[in-house]
Amino acid sequence: MRRTIGFLACLASVALVIACSSVAFTGRNRMLLYSDSEIASLSNESYNEMMTTAKVSDNKAQAAMIQEVGERITTALTKYLASKGELSLLEGINWSFRLVSDDQVNAFCMPGGQVVFYEGIMPLLDTPDLVAVVMGHEIAHALARHGNERMSQQALSSVVGAVTGQVVEQKTSQNGRILFEAAFAVGSEYCYLLPYSRKHESEADEIGLYIMAIAGYDITQAPVLWKRMSQNNSQYVPEFMSTHPSDATRIKNLEKHMDRARKIASEVQ
Ligand SMILES: [Zn+2]
Numbered sequence: 001m002r003r004t005i006g007f008l009a010c011l012a013s014v015a016l017v018i019a020c021s022s023v024a025f026t027g028r029n030r031m032l033l034y035s036d037s038e039i040a041s042l043s044n045e046s047y048n049e050m051m052t053t054a055k056v057s058d059n060k061a062q063a064a065m066i067q068e069v070g071e072r073i074t075t076a077l078t079k080y081l082a083s084k085g086e087l088s089l090l091e092g093i094n095w096s097f098r099l100v101s102d103d104q105v106n107a108f109c110m111p112g113g114q115v116v117f118y119e120g121i122m123p124l125l126d127t128p129d130l131v132a133v134v135m136g137h138e139i140a141h142a143l144a145r146h147g148n149e150r151m152s153q154q155a156l157s158s159v160v161g162a163v164t165g166q167v168v169e170q171k172t173s174q175n176g177r178i179l180f181e182a183a184f185a186v187g188s189e190y191c192y193l194l195p196y197s198r199k200h201e202s203e204a205d206e207i208g209l210y211i212m213a214i215a216g217y218d219i220t221q222a223p224v225l226w227k228r229m230s231q232n233n234s235q236y237v238p239e240f241m242s243t244h245p246s247d248a249t250r251i252k253n254l255e256k257h258m259d260r261a262r263k264i265a266s267e268v269q
Pocket of ligand 1: 141196
């Protein structure tokens with residue numbers, strides 16, 4: 001019992017030290033138990049493994065559009081954060097942009113910054129502004145450390161369930177990999193990220209809007225894209241649709257953030 005109390009006290013103090021951080025742009029407080037470098041190395045390892053089986057698209061025009069939008073958005077974001085003295089928000093993130101040959105209507109971003117679009121989503125994204133909506137949303141997940149937060153929540157729920165010394169081990173890098181793969185389903189034959197919570201999805205929508213605004217993309221295309229998505233009768237549920245509120249709610253939420261997105265955009269022009 002004493003060991004258990006000691007362990008919980010130790011964990012609580014660890015959590016308190018690491019918990020003090022807030023999400024970029026929204027300021028929401030959250031708890032992160034993993035360092036950026038731990039997450040980056042797990043992310044890089046899983047991504048490299050995934051890309052050994054994924055087929056890179058040979059559609060040069062579409063791949064070039066993904067690359068251009070990705071570079072423009074991340075360059076503008078880096079410049080913006082530098083101007084605010086907040087470059088540390090990008091620690092552990094190295095952006096890359098890939099188009100993969102796969103019919104699924106999907107796109108995702110690994111916590112380490114590796115953005116992957118599937119060919120199947122491209123018919124819905126026929127302009128750079130529409131690509132920027134999805135790119136902004138995906139990049140927002142990485143910037144907001146949603147992956148780290150999800151892993152931290154899972155680690156803590158294991159603590160509550162088990163209350164044994166094993167849980168401490170779970171935070172070591174060896175077991176961190178198991179937790180990471182459980183959280184992201186990477187390495188599975190489908191190679192996609194498990195759905196984020198609705199809260200994370202809504203937050204990625206909001207931050208994504210600010211990010212595309214910073215890069216000078218047309219933010220009015222965000223609701224246009226979600227309308228298109230809802231009309232698309234795909235059987236597959238993509239990462240960014242899976243746990244979402246209805247499209248009507250989503251579009252209403254986006255409208256709420258348009259003014260702030262325009263204000264943020266005006267700061268960089
Ligand atoms: Zn998402």
